[in-house]
Amino acid sequence: MIDETTPPRVDSEVGPLRAVLLHRPGNELKRLTPRNNDQLLFDSIPWVDRAQEEHDAFAEVLRGRGVEVLLLADALRTALSDTRAHAAGVHAAVDERRLGVDLADSLRSHLSSVSPEVLAEALMAGMTFEELPAAEGVSLVRLMNHPNDFAVDPLPNLLFTRDSSAWIGDRVAVSSLTMPARVRETAVLDLIYAYHPWFRHASRAYGAHSAPIEGGDVMLLSPGVLAIGVGERTTAAGAESLARSVFADGIAHTVLAVPIEQTRATMHLDTVCTMVAADAVVMYPLSRDSLTAFTMRPTDDGSMKVEGPAPFLTAAAEAMGIDRLRVIDTGLDPVTAEREQWDDGNNTLALAPGVVVGYERNVETNARLEEAGIEVLAITGSELGSGRGGPRCMSCPIRRESI
Numbered sequence: 001m002i003d004e005t006t007p008p009r010v011d012s013e014v015g016p017l018r019a020v021l022l023h024r025p026g027n028e029l030k031r032l033t034p035r036n037n038d039q040l041l042f043d044s045i046p047w048v049d050r051a052q053e054e055h056d057a058f059a060e061v062l063r064g065r066g067v068e069v070l071l072l073a074d075a076l077r078t079a080l081s082d083t084r085a086h087a088a089g090v091h092a093a094v095d096e097r098r099l100g101v102d103l104a105d106s107l108r109s110h111l112s113s114v115s116p117e118v119l120a121e122a123l124m125a126g127m128t129f130e131e132l133p134a135a136e137g138v139s140l141v142r143l144m145n146h147p148n149d150f151a152v153d154p155l156p157n158l159l160f161t162r163d164s165s166a167w168i169g170d171r172v173a174v175s176s177l178t179m180p181a182r183v184r185e186t187a188v189l190d191l192i193y194a195y196h197p198w199f200r201h202a203s204r205a206y207g208a209h210s211a212p213i214e215g216g217d218v219m220l221l222s223p224g225v226l227a228i229g230v231g232e233r234t235t236a237a238g239a240e241s242l243a244r245s246v247f248a249d250g251i252a253h254t255v256l257a258v259p260i261e262q263t264r265a266t267m268h269l270d271t272v273c274t275m276v277a278a279d280a281v282v283m284y285p286l287s288r289d290s291l292t293a294f295t296m297r298p299t300d301d302g303s304m305k306v307e308g309p310a311p312f313l314t315a316a317a318e319a320m321g322i323d324r325l326r327v328i329d330t331g332l333d334p335v336t337a338e339r340e341q342w343d344d345g346n347n348t349l350a351l352a353p354g355v356v357v358g359y360e361r362n363v364e365t366n367a368r369l370e371e372a373g374i375e376v377l378a379i380t381g382s383e384l385g386s387g388r389g390g391p392r393c394m395s396c397p398i399r400r401e402s403i
């Protein structure tokens with residue numbers, strides 16, 4: 001059970017983790033085929049039962065360390081039991097541009113009558129044309145689509161709860177995701193944060209803005225200091241709007257915009273760098289000397305100024321008010337480094353300063369972390385990793401203690 005009496009709050013990457021939003025992979029993963037996996041952002045076809053086992057083990061590691069785990073599907077079902085949320089959920093599921101007016105109408109009226117459980121399933125796993133309820137009359141759309149085509153797209157990347165929303169202090173930013181396969185995740189998270197009792201009073205950061213921001217790019221370097229990766233997913237416009245919004249809300253005083261290469265291997269800032277202690281990061285060795293940052297700060301007249309670019313590590317340490325941001329020296333040869341970066345070796349989830357969760361397959365990176373005094377709780381991710389995301393990507397911290 002989740003302790004809903006303590007309000008959400010996250011102001012660092014490493015403060016003792018108390019509550020987290022995870023998504024146990026479900027039927028949406030069973031929609032992946034060799035024909036659609038690229039578009040749906042998976043690199044292979046996961047063995048779903050095993051992925052669920054791996055995910056259950058991940059959740060158990062967290063619970064074993066005193067972390068409350070809120071599962072996204074449960075949260076969505078709870079939210080959808082509110083009639084207003086149910087109506088909004090139906091609206092989010094039905095795409096009239098794809099279905100045409102008639103089929104859209106009949107799907108809407110069908111979904112309006114289903115239970116929160118069934119609607120949640122439709123929102124997460126999608127629906128094929130074959131699964132649509134039988135209807136009277138002729139539908140060209142039905143006739144001309146293959147029974148296995150999607151009438152409602154599945155959302156297999158819900159697994160990566162990091163990206164679809166992010167807590168900054170006591171506010172939550174619901175992301176505006178870049179890839180077409182993930183755009184509808186915004187609606188799911190919106191429903192949860194608007195209607196789940198725990199979040200009903202939570203204020204939004206980045207409220208009405210729409211320039212792309214994904215949580216995998218948002219890093220809370222220290223209270224009031226954010227780094228935002230700008231690359232394949234988060235755009236410069238997204239980083240600037242988020243900065244303006246957190247300055248206006250008074251929840252940050254410095255935001256670093258960090259350019260990252262626009263490739264799949266480095267789709268988010270957290271694919272190359274995550275924090276493992278209050279003053280230390282683990283970082284892909286090839287990024288160490290090349291990462292830079294623009295520094296944004298609010299000005300007295302309500303606007304903001306931008307400085308840089310400067311080397312990331314220097315800009316970060318200065319913004320955080322520390323002498324040096326340490327990089328755990330993994331000292332890996334370039335080939336091993338590249339292999340382990342691809343398998344999310346740098347994508348660790350801190351449970352407390354100096355305690356992180358990592359994939360067990362990243363043997364070399366984990367060994368270097370241990371040598372540097374960082375405890376690594378290793379989890380299996382052979383199937384989970386097929387979507388290219390590690391422990392940090394698969395978790396959205398909701399409550400951390402301050403450090």
Ligand SMILES: NC(=[NH2+])NCCC[C@H](N)C(=O)O
Binds near residue numbers: 041160268
């Ligand atoms: N924070 C992260 N690195 N998330 C990884 C997300 C992976 C997901 N398949 C995508 O392509 O969007």
